[in-house]
Amino acid sequence: MKKIILTGDRPTGRLHVGHYVGSLSERVNLQNSGLYDEIYIMIADAQALTDNAEHPEKIRQNILQVALDYLACGIDPEKSTIFIQSMVPELTELTFYYMNLVTVSRVQRNPTVKSEIQQRNFEASIPVGFFCYPISQAADITAFHATAVPVGEDQLPMLEQCKEIVHKFNSIYGETLTEPEIILPSNKACLRLPGIDGKAKMSKSLGNCIYLSDEEDEVKKKVMSMFTDPNHLRVQDPGNVDGNPVFIYLDAFCKPEYFPEFLPEYQNLDELKDHYRRGGLGDVKVKKFLNKVLQAELSPIRERRKKWEQHLPDVYDILKEGSKTAESKAAQTLHDVRSAMKINYFDDNSLLK
Secondary structure: OOEEEEEEOOOOOEEEEHHHHHHHHHHHHHHHHHOOOOEEEEEEHHHHHHHHHOHHHHHHHHHHHHHHHHHOOOOOOOOOOOEEHHOOOOHHHHHHHHHOOOOOHHHHHHHHHHHHHHHHHOOOOOOHHHHOOOHHHHHHHHHOOEEEEEEOOOHHHHHHHHHHHHHHHHHHHHOOOOOEEEEEEOOOHHHOOOOOOOOOOOOOOOOOOOOOOOOHHHHHHHHHHOOOOOOOOOOOOOOOOOOHHHHHHHHHHHOHHHEEEEEEEOOOOHHHHHHHHHHHOOOOHHHHHHHHHHHHHHHHHHHHHHHHOHHHHHHHHHHHHHHHHHHHHHHHHHHHHHOOOOOOOOOOOOOOO
């Protein structure tokens, strides 16, 4: 069996460092590992429209922005197929068929759906398309026979629901769909990066993000404004590193070589944490170190992005060709699904028998 990856992002804005540590950097590593036969990376505009239907221009203007972020992070169009979801209509048809295999109560129990509904204040009036998000995601994954899906921890319930759909379809219609496995970030600190305001999740809608395309001054400004331990009022006060966004970011981004370069008085991150815990280390000093770490990580990404920005027609062509490739693959899966369901009426003359 081929080893295939499917993953993607909603184009509701530029991508941020939470996307990077949560899945983007992992995608690049997997892409370059040589372990996978096919890699599909989707710009999920159709899913983004489920809660932005009245503002499609927001989605349209972010298609190229997300593509630029992908390319800037190291996604290679020679190794990965980047495509736009709505340009693959087969995904919509698969979603429609899968809807019949899932109950309303099952979708309502999905923790990710419940969380997203609360975040968007949809409790009283949920768009049907948004409610069916897990089913649409199952269509995306199975259309490409993905064997692996690298995502953040918050997507685990979605993958579980996808597996349920695969099991039910295959049990009813015969072995047709491929069951995927989730790939979580190897660094536990990357499972869910908090916002700079200390809120549980970095979110574009909450305005608490550091974007991959942020200029150097903007990154510094955001880092220096970050929420820390509210009880660490004076330098000499003992501080808490657990749940402290500054140290969570250091856990996610800091490399051993950054200490001799940026903070030589400490050997490693554990030593820095110990000093903070016992007191005598101020937040400003730690934030300045984090800023240097982030600048070192983001600088090459910014530079690659600026180069691609000078070649937008090439980016356009990458998306167009990728979408054609993706549609061809999805069309074959849809053919197999329709055959399994015995609704391929005109493939032969069996309807007359």
